[in-house]
Amino acid sequence: xxxxxxxxxxxxHIRDEYLEILYKIIKALESxxxxxxxxxxxxxxxxxxxxxxxxxxxxxxxxxFPIERGEQGIYEARETIE
Numbered sequence: 194x195x196x197x198x199x200x201x202x203x204x205x206h207i208r209d210e211y212l213e214i215l216y217k218i219i220k221a222l223e224s225x226x227x228x229x230x231x232x233x234x235x236x237x238x239x240x241x242x243x244x245x246x247x248x249x250x251x252x253x254x255x256x257x258f259p260i261e262r263g264e265q266g267i268y269e270a271r272e273t274i275e
Contacts, residue, residue, distance in 0.1 A: 207215060 204215070
């Protein structure tokens with residue numbers, strides 16, 4: 194029989210890139226009352242998708258006209274701070 198202690202010990206051996214997936218699996222197996230408190234709301238999903246849409250629409254928009262720094266210019270010489 195597998196115990197929580199065995200599972201906790203095995204988590205230390207999981208590669209970091211799989212931790213988010215493992216977390217989602219654990220959350221999916223929680224009792225419904227606990228899982229409901231952790232669910233993403235439709236507002237959060239909508240805000241996230243709006244942000245992703247914004248990024249998709251604007252990504253690379255300055256590729257043809259990159260931002261460039263102009264010449265430094267000549268400034269008057271001031272007293273040195275001592």
